Amino acid sequence: MSVIVTATASVNIAVIKYWGKRDEELILPLNDSISATLDTNVMCARTSVCARPDIEENEMYLNGIKTSFDNKRLQTCLNKIKAIATLQKVVDKEFLSWNVRICSENNFPTAAGLASSAAGYACLVTALAKLYKIESDISQLARLGSGSACRSVFGGFVRWHAGGKCDGSDSTASQIVQSTHWPEMRVLVLVVADKKKHTSSSIGMKRSVESSELLKYRVEHCVPRRVDEMINAIKGKDFQRFAELTMKDSNQFHAVCLDSYPPFHYLTNVSYKIIDVIHKYNEICKETRVAYTFDAGPNACLFLLEKDVPEVLSLIKYIFPSPNTDYVRGLDVPKAEEENTFETFPIQPMEENKLQYLIYTKVGDGPEIHYDGPHLLNELGQPLNVSKT
Numbered sequence: 001m002s003v004i005v006t007a008t009a010s011v012n013i014a015v016i017k018y019w020g021k022r023d024e025e026l027i028l029p030l031n032d033s034i035s036a037t038l039d040t041n042v043m044c045a046r047t048s049v050c051a052r053p054d055i056e057e058n059e060m061y062l063n064g065i066k067t068s069f070d071n072k073r074l075q076t077c078l079n080k081i082k083a084i085a086t087l088q089k090v091v092d093k094e095f096l097s098w099n100v101r102i103c104s105e106n107n108f109p110t111a112a113g114l115a116s117s118a119a120g121y122a123c124l125v126t127a128l129a130k131l132y133k134i135e136s137d138i139s140q141l142a143r144l145g146s147g148s149a150c151r152s153v154f155g156g157f158v159r160w161h162a163g164g165k166c167d168g169s170d171s172t173a174s175q176i177v178q179s180t181h182w183p184e185m186r187v188l189v190l191v192v193a194d195k196k197k198h199t200s201s202s203i204g205m206k207r208s209v210e211s212s213e214l215l216k217y218r219v220e221h222c223v224p225r226r227v228d229e230m231i232n233a234i235k236g237k238d239f240q241r242f243a244e245l246t247m248k249d250s251n252q253f254h255a256v257c258l259d260s261y262p263p264f265h266y267l268t269n270v271s272y273k274i275i276d277v278i279h280k281y282n283e284i285c286k287e288t289r290v291a292y293t294f295d296a297g298p299n300a301c302l303f304l305l306e307k308d309v310p311e312v313l314s315l316i317k318y319i320f321p322s323p324n325t326d327y328v329r330g331l332d333v334p335k336a337e338e339e340n341t342f343e344t345f346p347i348q349p350m351e352e353n354k355l356q357y358l359i360y361t362k363v364g365d366g367p368e369i370h371y372d373g374p375h376l377l378n379e380l381g382q383p384l385n386v387s388k389t
C-alpha cells in the first residue's frame with residue numbers, strides 16, 4: 001500500500017494580463033496581474049501522486065499517456081518541494097529518496113490557450129506539497145511550473161504581485177475576494193480552436209520583452225493604474241468598470257504581440273468577429289453587459305452577469321451557428337424569460353462551425369485535496385486509465 005494524494009485545481013483567466021518576464025529561470029513577471037479562478041466542477045486538472053521504493057525513475061502520465069519527465073519546469077517543482085521537505089524535516093529521509101509517479105488529467109483541451117498549464121501546475125504542487133507534508137507558499141511553487149499557475153492556487157479573484165526581489169521571494173499571489181463575493185458573475189468560454197498554438201506564451205513574451213516599446217510603456221504606465229482600478233471595480237462589483245478594463249487590457253496585450261519584432265498574433269477572424277459583436281451588443285444595450293478577453297490563442301472568455309446569460313448565449317448561437325447537440329457545455333443555462341431574435345442585429349452571422357463549442361461556467365474556488373478519490377493511481381501506485389498507444 002502506498003499513500004496516494006489526489007488534488008484538483010482549476011484554470012484562471014487573467015483580466016489584467018501577465019506578459020513579460022524579468023527573470024526567465026525563476027519565472028518572475030514584469031508586472032502585477034489579476035485573474036478569476038474558474039469553477040473546478042466545470043474545468044479542472046486532477047492529479048494523483050505517490051512515492052514508492054519500487055518506482056525506478058520518476059514518471060509522469062498526462063491525459064492517459066506516459067510523458068517524458070525530462071521537463072525542466074516539472075523537475076524544478078519536484079526538486080524545490082523535496083528541498084523544502086528536507087529543510088522542514090517533516091518526512092523521513094528514506095521517503096524523500098523514493099521516486100514519484102504523477103498521473104494527471106485535464107477535462108478540457110491541453111496546450112490550446114485554455115490555461116491548462118495553470119491548472120496543471122497548481123494541481124501538481126498542491127498534491128506534492130501534501131505528499132511531502134510541507135508548509136510553504138504553494139503559489140511560489142506553482143509559479144516555477146508556469147507563471148500564471150501561481151494565481152490558480154486561490155479561488156475567487158486573485159492578484160499576482162510581481163515583487164521586486166531577485167530571488168523571487170516576494171513574487172507571489174494573494175486573494176482579492178472569495179468566489180462568493182460576486183455571485184452573479186458568469187463566464188462563457190468560446191472555443192474557436194483547441195489545437196496547439198503556434199507561438200508558446202514563453203517564446204512570445206520573451207520576444208515582446210526584447211523588442212516591444214509598447215510593452216515597456218504598458219508595464220510602467222498602464223498596468224499599475226489598471227491594477228488599482230480593477231481591484232476597486234471587483235471589490236465594488238462595478239461591472240461597467242470591470243468590463244471596460246478587462247477588454248482594454250486584453251486588446252493592449254494583443255497589440256504588444258503585434259508590436260513585437262518579428263510580430264506574432266493569436267487572434268483569428270473569428271476572434272475579431274467576437275470582439276465586434278460584443279461591442280455592437282453593448283452599444284445597442286446602451287451599457288456594457290459583456291466583456292471579452294483573449295489569452296495566447298484565438299479562444300474568447302466572456303465575462304457577464306447571470307441575468308444576461310440567456311440573451312447573450314442566444315446572440316452567440318445566432319452569430320456562430322452550430323449543428324452540434326453538445327454545443328453548450330458546463331453549467332445549466334438559465335431559461336430565457338422571452339424568446340430572443342436577432343434578425344435585426346447589424347452584424348451578419350458566420351457560416352456554421354466557426355466556433356467549436358462553448359463552456360458556460362462561473363468563478364470558483366482554489367485547489368482541493370480529495371482524500372476519498374477518485375484517484376488516478378491504484379493502491380499499488382499503478383496508473384489507471386492509461387492508453388496503450
Ligand SMILES: Nc1ncnc2c1ncn2[C@@H]1O[C@H](COP(=O)(O)OP(=O)(O)OP(=O)(O)O)[C@@H](O)[C@H]1O
Pocket residue numbers: 045046047062104105106109110111112113114115116117118119120121124200201295296297
Ligand atoms: N494537468 C497537467 N499536469 C501537469 N502539467 C500540465 C498539465 N496540463 C498541462 N500541463 C503542462 O502544460 C503544458 C501546456 O502549456 P501551454 O502554456 O502550452 O498551454 P496552455 O496552458 O493550455 O495555454 P495558455 O497558457 O496559453 O493559456 C503541457 O504541455 C504540460 O507540460
Ligand SMILES: C[C@@](O)(CCOP(=O)(O)OP(=O)(O)O)CC(=O)O
Pocket residue numbers: 013014016017018019027033117145146147148149201202294295296
Ligand atoms: C496570456 C497569458 O495567459 C500568459 C500566460 O503565460 P504562462 O503562464 O503560460 O507563461 P509561462 O510563465 O511562460 O508559463 C496571460 C495571463 O494568464 O496572465
